[in-house]
Amino acid sequence: MVRIGVFLCHCGTNIGGVVKMDQLAEYCRDFSYVSTVIDYKYLCSQPGQSIIKDAIKKYDLNRIIVGSCSPRMHEKTFRNAIKDGGLNPYLLHIVNLREHCSWVHKDRDKATDKAKSLMRAGIERAVFNKPLSTVKIPVTKKALVIGGGIAGIQAALDIADAGIEVVLVEREPSIGGRMSQLDKTFPTLDCSACILSPKMVDAGFHPNITLKTYAEVTNVSGSVGNFKVTINNKARYVHSSCTGCGDCFKVCPGKCVNSYNESLDKRKAIYIQFPQAVPATAVIDSSACLYFKTGKCKVCQKKCNINAIDFDMTDQTEEVDVGAIVVATGYDVFDYKAYGEYGTGSSNNIISSLQLERLFSSSGPTDAKVKIPGTDKTPKNIVFIQCVGSRDEKKGKTYCSKICCMYTAKHTLLLKEKIPDVQITVFYLDLRTPGKGYEEFLTRAQSQEGINYIRGRVSKLSRRPDGSVRVSGVDTLLGDIVSVDADLVVLATAVVSKNDAKDLSRILGISTDKDSFFSEAHPKLKPVETQTAGIFLAGICQGPKDIPETVASASATAAKVLGILSKDHIESLAMTTTVNETKCSGCFFCLQVCPYKAIEKKELENGEMVSTIKEELCQGCGACVAACRGGALDLKGFDNNMLLTETMSLCQD
Ligand code: FAD
Numbered sequence: 215m216v217r218i219g220v221f222l223c224h225c226g227t228n229i230g231g232v233v234k235m236d237q238l239a240e241y242c243r244d245f246s247y248v249s250t251v252i253d254y255k256y257l258c259s260q261p262g263q264s265i266i267k268d269a270i271k272k273y274d275l276n277r278i279i280v281g282s283c284s285p286r287m288h289e290k291t292f293r294n295a296i297k298d299g300g301l302n303p304y305l306l307h308i309v310n311l312r313e314h315c316s317w318v319h320k321d322r323d324k325a326t327d328k329a330k331s332l333m334r335a336g337i338e339r340a341v342f343n344k345p346l347s348t349v350k351i352p353v354t355k356k357a358l359v360i361g362g363g364i365a366g367i368q369a370a371l372d373i374a375d376a377g378i379e380v381v382l383v384e385r386e387p388s389i390g391g392r393m394s395q396l397d398k399t400f401p402t403l404d405c406s407a408c409i410l411s412p413k414m415v416d417a418g419f420h421p422n423i424t425l426k427t428y429a430e431v432t433n434v435s436g437s438v439g440n441f442k443v444t445i446n447n448k449a450r451y452v453h454s455s456c457t458g459c460g461d462c463f464k465v466c467p468g469k470c471v472n473s474y475n476e477s478l479d480k481r482k483a484i485y486i487q488f489p490q491a492v493p494a495t496a497v498i499d500s501s502a503c504l505y506f507k508t509g510k511c512k513v514c515q516k517k518c519n520i521n522a523i524d525f526d527m528t529d530q531t532e533e534v535d536v537g538a539i540v541v542a543t544g545y546d547v548f549d550y551k552a553y554g555e556y557g558t559g560s561s562n563n564i565i566s567s568l569q570l571e572r573l574f575s576s577s578g579p580t581d582a583k584v585k586i587p588g589t590d591k592t593p594k595n596i597v598f599i600q601c602v603g604s605r606d607e608k609k610g611k612t613y614c615s616k617i618c619c620m621y622t623a624k625h626t627l628l629l630k631e632k633i634p635d636v637q638i639t640v641f642y643l644d645l646r647t648p649g650k651g652y653e654e655f656l657t658r659a660q661s662q663e664g665i666n667y668i669r670g671r672v673s674k675l676s677r678r679p680d681g682s683v684r685v686s687g688v689d690t691l692l693g694d695i696v697s698v699d700a701d702l703v704v705l706a707t708a709v710v711s712k713n714d715a716k717d718l719s720r721i722l723g724i725s726t727d728k729d730s731f732f733s734e735a736h737p738k739l740k741p742v743e744t745q746t747a748g749i750f751l752a753g754i755c756q757g758p759k760d761i762p763e764t765v766a767s768a769s770a771t772a773a774k775v776l777g778i779l780s781k782d783h784i785e786s787l788a789m790t791t792t793v794n795e796t797k798c799s800g801c802f803f804c805l806q807v808c809p810y811k812a813i814e815k816k817e818l819e820n821g822e823m824v825s826t827i828k829e830e831l832c833q834g835c836g837a838c839v840a841a842c843r844g845g846a847l848d849l850k851g852f853d854n855n856m857l858l859t860e861t862m863s864l865c866q867d
């Protein structure tokens with residue numbers, strides 16, 4: 215005999231201020247299976263939960279319906295409450311009276327009518343609710359970190375320090391990411407390499423970290439606690455016995471554009487990205503190597519005293535099992551060619567802020583001397599243009615890149631140190647400096663003699679006969695048209711997502727936002743989790759962040775990973791798919807659509823092939839149920855009877 219308890223939550227005035235709860239309660243009492251109806255101001259509170267527990271005993275209830283906020287908020291709370299009350303936690307059904315009703319309607323009578331329909335559908339559906347159970351799955355106590363910038367390094371170190379093994383995969387030949395390209399860092403102006411290198415070395419030599427550089431993740435299957443990851447280790451053509459002596463670079467005739475130096479110079483075909491690289495093992499870029507292009511050369515091999523160079527190396531694929539994954543793949547910068555007025559990128563004296571960082575750096579193309587690229591001239595009049603690609607819905611991105619005001623202020627201060635008589639003009643739209651010590655840092659830059667901040671958008675850059683650039687725009691504070699002649703223009707280009715972020719999101723089964731940054735599960739309450747259990751985010755791959763924020767998010771992520779990997783077992787989901795073997799025709803459409811590879815083929819005694827579900831992998835997404843034309847699949851807790859009953863009930867109105 216089904217005995218349903220209906221509990222209606224006012225959610226303060228969120229629901230109670232719109233839906234007439236007394237009328238709704240009266241309506242619910244009329245259903246034959248309903249044994250009791252109770253409404254209360256906050257059912258999620260401890261007294262509210264006690265009301266449910268007490269009612270289960272008093273009325274001998276065996277189904278519970280809570281009409282409240284979204285199950286995303288309190289499903290767990292109410293499941294625990296009814297479990298404490300002695301019922302199987304899956305005998306709960308939540309009707310969303312808030313997001314689906316009171317928050318989207320103003321008319322109280324109409325909202326109450328809709329709430330009645332939703333409750334009726336819920337009550338009729340709940341009759342089919344069945345007790346469900348979970349199984350314990352052993353956890354693989356190893357983590358994968360994808361991306362070896364400061365975010366990935368910090369997350370890997372925190373996890374490894376807690377005694378858990380980490381595989382750190384970086385696509386470039388060295389870890390370090392963008393931070394390794396920077397010279398000094400705001401707000402303290404400490405040298406980037408000095409604070410990053412010790413962490414890189416720690417990560418490189420940590421007994422619990424396995425570094426896989428020049429490698430990429432190509433496939434991920436499985437689920438939280440037990441992911442199977444395929445990694446492609448690209449051929450380096452140099453063994454790890456390489457001492458990084460550099461003898462081979464000197465003799466190598468192969469050259470190509472140096473992307474690490476933001477295309478400001480060229481590098482050899484055999485190279486080490488930068489002096490502090492970890493690992494300090496050379497790599498041959500086969501697209502620039504004469505041997506790979508013409509079949510002739512190998513002079514590097516002759517020069518290498520320890521025979522570290524091996525042209526027969528090939529890409530190697532391997533599989534690793536991990537329990538949790540951290541995505542820390544970082545960012546790119548906006549391509550300013552989208553703005554015709556800033557040129558095509560071919561002009562020597564229009565550069566990006568990241569290029570300026572390389573000019574500042576002692577490992578950069580000019581030995582830390584700021585020169586106009588391609589010349590030996592020291593710039594004396596420099597114009598900075600902020601928000602290039604940021605806050606511009608027409609040609610760029612709608613969001614604020616968050617770091618450009620601060621790094622431009624940093625650049626002005628560093629330039630004043632290097633070139634004391636330099637004249638600097640900064641064109642800005644707004645100045646945004648939230649952060650500890652940030653406003654003071656900006657004020658320091660603004661108060662320096664020779665640094666002039668102008669609020670306004672630049673409309674045109676035109677080349678002058680002497681090779682300099684005339685920057686024309688409007689001072690929006692004074693309402694004046696301004697033009698400044700510059701021998702170097704620096705564009706503070708927006709932070710954008712990695713160009714292949716969508717590809718990785720497909721491999722991992724996680725989502726991205728409208729700007730292709732990876733999406734967090736909840737912007738406030740689950741800021742480092744993704745919607746896929748066991749996969750977490752760290753750093754700027756989620757949206758613009760400076761280094762302090764990046765490091766904080768990486769450590770938060772590490773704590774979440776440890777929360778999973780410190781357990782020996784995790785519970786499987788209860789709401790997984792079941793197969794009715796008599797209905798399965800063996801078409802295996804389901805196998806193709808399952809994003810978690812949770813479906814296998816199984817041979818029956820009569821030789822027929824049918825689908826079978828690997829419960830530990832099934833995430834209950836329901837994709838297979840929708841794909842099955844024979845109706846052979848059903849999702850526990852959402853079976854066809856329940857969904858049809860609920861839908862038919864709603865159709866009565
Ligand atoms: P990244 O540094 O981008 O690292 C991501 C790593 O992941 C890279 O090594 C990349 O190769 C790797 N990767 C990407 N995709 C894959 C893949 N599919 N598989 C494997 N590996 C992959 N912040 C400050 O706090 N102070 C400053 O002074 C400062 N100055 C800046 C100046 C400029 C001009 C710019 C543009 C930024 C500046 N920043 C500064 C911001 C700083 O660069 C970032 O906050 C920081 O680098 C973010 O680190 P991350 O690890 O999240 O990303």
Ligand code: SF4
Nearest residue numbers: 466468503504512514
């Ligand atoms: Fe350079 Fe390739 Fe020749 Fe070696 S074989 S020296 S990497 S061009």
Ligand code: SF4
Nearest residue numbers: 808832833835836838
């Ligand atoms: Fe795969 Fe179906 Fe489970 Fe979704 S519900 S994970 S498609 S088996």
